[in-house]
Amino acid sequence: MATYKPVPVPAVPKLGERVTQDTLYWRGYKTPVQIKEFGAVNKIDFSPVPPYNYAVTASSRIHIYGRYSQEPIKTFSRFKDAAYCATYRDDGNLLVAGSEEGTIRLFDVGGKAPLRQFDGHTKAVHVVGFLSDKYRLFSGGDDYSSNLWDIPSATEIVSYSEHTDYVRCGCASKVNADVFITGSYDHTVKLFDARTKSSVMTIEHGQPVESVLLFPSGGLLVSAGGRYVKVWDVLKGGQLLVSLKNHHKTVTCLCLNSSGQRLLSGSLDRHVKIYSTTSYKVVHSFNYATSILSLALSPEDETIVVGMTNGVLNIKHRKPEERKDESGKKRQPAYRMYVKGRTYMPKQEDFRVSKPVKQVLRKYDKLLKSFQSSKALDAVLEPHIRLYTPEVTVAVMQELHRRGTLRSALAGRDEKQINLLLQFVARRVIEPRFTSILVTIADMITDIYQPVVGQSAIVDRQFLKLQEAIGKEIDYQEELLEVLGMMDTLFATFTKKTATSLEENENNGLTETIITNTN
Numbered sequence: 001m002a003t004y005k006p007v008p009v010p011a012v013p014k015l016g017e018r019v020t021q022d023t024l025y026w027r028g029y030k031t032p033v034q035i036k037e038f039g040a041v042n043k044i045d046f047s048p049v050p051p052y053n054y055a056v057t058a059s060s061r062i063h064i065y066g067r068y069s070q071e072p073i074k075t076f077s078r079f080k081d082a083a084y085c086a087t088y089r090d091d092g093n094l095l096v097a098g099s100e101e102g103t104i105r106l107f108d109v110g111g112k113a114p115l116r117q118f119d120g121h122t123k124a125v126h127v128v129g130f131l132s133d134k135y136r137l138f139s140g141g142d143d144y145s146s147n148l149w150d151i152p153s154a155t156e157i158v159s160y161s162e163h164t165d166y167v168r169c170g171c172a173s174k175v176n177a178d179v180f181i182t183g184s185y186d187h188t189v190k191l192f193d194a195r196t197k198s199s200v201m202t203i204e205h206g207q208p209v210e211s212v213l214l215f216p217s218g219g220l221l222v223s224a225g226g227r228y229v230k231v232w233d234v235l236k237g238g239q240l241l242v243s244l245k246n247h248h249k250t251v252t253c254l255c256l257n258s259s260g261q262r263l264l265s266g267s268l269d270r271h272v273k274i275y276s277t278t279s280y281k282v283v284h285s286f287n288y289a290t291s292i293l294s295l296a297l298s299p300e301d302e303t304i305v306v307g308m309t310n311g312v313l314n315i316k317h318r319k320p321e322e323r324k325d326e327s328g329k330k331r332q333p334a335y336r337m338y339v340k341g342r343t344y345m346p347k348q349e350d351f352r353v354s355k356p357v358k359q360v361l362r363k364y365d366k367l368l369k370s371f372q373s374s375k376a377l378d379a380v381l382e383p384h385i386r387l388y389t390p391e392v393t394v395a396v397m398q399e400l401h402r403r404g405t406l407r408s409a410l411a412g413r414d415e416k417q418i419n420l421l422l423q424f425v426a427r428r429v430i431e432p433r434f435t436s437i438l439v440t441i442a443d444m445i446t447d448i449y450q451p452v453v454g455q456s457a458i459v460d461r462q463f464l465k466l467q468e469a470i471g472k473e474i475d476y477q478e479e480l481l482e483v484l485g486m487m488d489t490l491f492a493t494f495t496k497k498t499a500t501s502l503e504e505n506e507n508n509g510l511t512e513t514i515i516t517n518t519n
Contacts, residue, residue, distance in 0.1 A: 003359070004359075004361070004365070004368075004369045006359075006361060006362070006365045007364070007365060007368065007395050007396055007399045008395065009391055009392050009395045010391060010395065010433075012391060012433060020283065022262075022274070022276075022283035022284050023283075023284055025284075026274060026283075026284040026286070028318055028319050029304060029316040029317065029318055029319070030316060030317050030318070030319050031316075032314045032315060032316045033070060033314075033315045033316075033317075034312050034313065034314055034315075035065075035070055035312070035313040035315070036311055036312055036313075037056065037058035037059070037063070037307075037311040037312070037313055038058055038059040038060075038061060038311065039058045039059030039082070039311050040058065040059075040293055040307075040308070040309050040310070040311055041056055041057070041058045041293055041294050041307025041308065041311065041312075041313055042057050042058065042084055042085070042126075042293055042294060042307070043055075043056075043057040043084065043085045043086055043087070043294050043307075044056055044057075044294045044295065044296035044305050044306075044307050044313075045086060045087050045088055045296060046088070046296055046297075046298050046299060046303075046305075047088045047092040047109075048088060048090055048091075048092055048299060049091065049092035051066065051067055052067055052298050052299055052300065052302075052303075053065060053066055053067065053073070054067075054296060054298070054303075054305060055086040055087075055088065055095060056072075056086075056305075056307065056313060057083050057084060057085060057086040057097065058307070058311060058313075059082060059083070059311075060077065060079040060080070060081060060082055060083055061075055061076065061077045061079070061083065062075070062076040062077075062083055062086045062095070062097055062107075063075055064076075064109070067298070067302075067303060067317075068317070074109075076095070076097070076107055076112070078105065078112075078113065078114060079097075079099050079100075079101075079105075080099075080100075080101055081099060081100035081101050082099065082100040082124075083097050083098070083099050083100075084097065084098040084099060084100070084124070084125060084126045084127075084128070085097060085098050085125075085126060085127055085128050085129075087128060087129045087130065088109075089130045089134055090130065090132070090134060091134065092109065093108065093109055093110075094106060094107065094108060094109065094115075094130075095107045095108075095109055096128050096129070096130065096137060097128060098124070098125030098126060098127065098128040098139060098141070099124070099125060100124045101124075102119070102121040102122055102123055102124060102125055102141065102143075103117055103118065103119055103121075103125070104117070104118035104119075104121075104125055104128055104137065104139055104149070105117055105118075106118070106137075106151065116151065116154045117154065118137070118139070118149050118154055118156070120147055120149075120156045120159070121139065121141040121143055121145065121147065122141075122143045123141050123142035123143040124141060124142045125139050125140070125141040125142075126140065126141065126142065126166070126167070126168050126169075127139060127140035127141070127167055127168065127169055127170040127182060128140075129170060129171065129172050129180070130172065131148075131172050131177050131178070131180060131194075132172060132173065132174050132175075132176070132177045133177035135150070135151050135152065136148060136149060136150060136151060136157065136177075136194070137149040137151060138170060138172060138180040138182075138192075139170075140163075140167030140168070140169075140170050140182045140184075141166075141167060142166045142167070144161060144163045144164060144165065144166070144167065144184075145159050145160065145161045145163075145167070146159070146160045146161075146162070146163065146167055146170070146182045146190070146192060147159045147160070148180075148192075148194055157194070158194065158197070160190075160192055160198065160199065162190055162198065162199050162202075163182070163184040163186050163188065163190065164184075164186040165184050165185035165186035165208075166184060166185045167182050167183070167184045168183065168184065168185060168208075168209070168210060169182070169183040169209060169210060169211045169212050170182040170183065170212060171212050171213060171214050172214075173214055173218050174214075174216055174218065175216075175217070175218035176193075176218065178193050178194040178195050179191065179192070179193055179194075179218075180192055180194075181212055181214060181221065182212070183205070183209030183210070183211070183212040183223060183225070184208075184209055185208040185209070186208075187204060187205050187206055187207060187208060187209065187225070188202055188203065188204055188205065188209070189202070189203040189205055189209055189212055189221070189223050189232075190202050190203075191203075191221075191234070191238075201234070201237070201238050202238075203221070203223065203232055203238040205223045205225050205228070205230060206225075206226070206228070207225035207226030207227075207228060208225050208226065209223055209224070209225040210224050210225050210250060210251060210252050210253070211223070211224040211225075211251070211252065211253050211254045212224070212254075213254040213255070213256065213263075214234075215256070215260060216256075216260055217260075218234065219233065219234055219235045220232070220233060220234065220241070221234050221238075222254055222263065224251040224252070224253070224254050224265060225250075225251065226250060226251070227245055227247050227248065227249065227250065227251065227267075228243055228244065228245055228251070229243075229244040229245075229246075229247075229251055229254070229263075229265050229275075230242070230243045230244070231243075231244075231280065242280045244265075244275065244280060246265075246273050246275075246282050247265065247267040247269050247271065247273065248267075248269040249267055249268035249269040249291075250267060250268045251265050251266070251267045252266055252267060252268060252291075252292060252293050252294070253265070253266040253292065253293065253294050253295040254266075254295070255295050255296055255297050256277075256297075257297055257301050258297075258299055258300060258301050260277060261276065261277050261278070262274055262275065262276065262277065262283070263275040263276075263277050263280075264295060264297060265295075266292035266293075266294070266295040266306060267291075267292060268291040268292065268309075269291070270287060270288045270289065270290060270291060270292065271285050271286065271287055271288070271292075272285060272286040272288070272292065272295060272304075272306065273285050274286075286304075286306075288306060288308065288314060289308070289310075289312070290308045290309055290310045290312070291308060291309045292306055292307070292308055292309075293307050293308060293309055294306070294307035295307070301318070302317060302318050303315060303316065303317050303318070304316045363379045364376045364379040364380050364392075364396050367379055368396070368399065371405075373400055373403070373405040373406075373408060373409040374408070374409045374412070376396055376400070376409070377396065377397070377400065377409045377410070378417075379396075380392055380393040380396045380397075381393065381417075381420055381421070381424065386424055390424075390428055390434070391433075391434075393424065394428070394433075394434050394437055394438070397437055397438075397441060398437050401437065401440065406441070406444065407444055407448070410441070410444055410445060410448060411448050415456050415458060415459060418445070418449060418456075418459050418462075419458050419459060419462055421441075421445060422445065422459070422462035422463065422465070422466055423462055423465075425438050425441055425442050425445070425466060426462065426465045426466040426469045427469075429442065429466070429469060429470065429473070430469055430472075430473045442466060442470075446463075
């Protein structure tokens with residue numbers, strides 16, 4: 001008896017992914033480490049000084065993590081309710097945070113109790129940060145106000161009440177110690193100067209603003225809200241430079257890399273997009289398990305930390321660069337010992353022992369081997385095969401058709417199985433590599449189950465979808481034939497013009513030759 005040959009599945013070439021320098025760089029991060037926090041992570045901020053610890057604000061706690069630690073090395077928990085927006089000062093010695101009860105607390109990184117407490121907001125404070133002079137704070141709250149505070153005296157310097165909705169984001173200029181920016185759910189971004197009593201610039205974002213970011217030079221401002229990330233030129237009075245719409249849901253956070261050449265945005269659609277700040281095109285993206293609320297990149301771009309709505313902290317570290325062998329000596333290839341004797345040709349007096357190779361068959365091959373056609377078809381209609389490897393499903397159908405048992409395998413099915421078959425055929429019949437066999441299968445299904453048409457609304461709906469898919473494909477083919485006819489006409493015209501010009505050149509050359517000979 002001849003041995004069974006497995007069903008040959010034709011290999012289809014796949015489009016290769018374009019690999020750029022950015023792709024190689026951002027893929028250089030290791031498999032992430034995940035840490036579970038007590039609540040949604042609303043802010044992540046790296047210390048600007050080595051060893052680059054980072055503060056994570058979640059629930060009513062602020063945890064300080066070391067670069068490679070999976071447990072917090074310090075915790076600030078002096079909050080009655082939720083804490084927000086823990087931010088380091090430029091020297092890394094102080095940490096400031098807002099809270100749900102409306103107070104702002106200033107902590108020494110080396111201590112536990114707050115050094116200062118700032119009271120003035122009547123509702124939750126979601127935004128807080130240091131001005132670049134290190135002695136003043138700015139804040140924004142759900143009472144629609146943006147305040148400026150003096151750290152040594154713990155008093156309010158000035159309060160701006162220009163926003164008409166919650167103030168949820170802000171940043172300070174690193175160039176000018178008097179300038180800070182706030183973004184609000186009233187769709188505006190306002191630029192304040194501490195030397196004036198009102199805002200000096202208002203920018204209309206068009207959506208509730210979730211995050212703002214100022215470039216280190218102070219000339220460009222990035223705002224995020226809704227599905228849009230917008231870049232503004234502050235020096236030109238807030239002129240819109242570019243509007244990016246690469247996310248499918250609300251963009252919640254922004255950050256820049258250390259060189260300022262790459263902009264990162266995180267969104268509720270579970271993606272982090274990385275843009276080039278010269279072309280503002282997406283150069284890479286990361287995919288995460290759940291919606292993203294906060295994002296931070298370490299000062300040396302060595303670590304990416306992402307906070308999510310389910311309280312999970314996702315940390316990726318860059319792989320260390322491989323050190324080249326300093327000795328400069330080339331290692332001898334170790335595979336030589338394994339290929340030794342592979343080219344040996346057996347002599348006539350040699351006795352050759354053949355080792356039997358065990359053939360491992362897949363489930364559908366085992367069923368086909370035992371002539372169970374219907375069950376083999378059921379096996380390749382499982383979701384993980386028909387959705388991700390449809391070529392396997394079609395290959396088994398072709399094998400059944402070659403054997404002449406396809407009709408019997410399709411017959412005798414219930415409503416659910418017929419629905420599944422029709423769904424697969426309607427979805428894949430328009431693919432050129434599957435069209436020939438699936439058209440045959442569609443004819444067989446229509447012929448077998450024609451007497452029961454009208455008895456099941458689900459099956460009838462799938463027949464209508466199949467009819468619609470085939471009708472659309474026929475229309476596309478007709479349009480393509482029309483376009484092909486137009487192109488043939490154009491090419492024929494170009495060919496005639498080229499031939500005519502060549503003939504004229506040849507005639508001119510012949511005339512010149514005759515004139516020369518006559519002379």
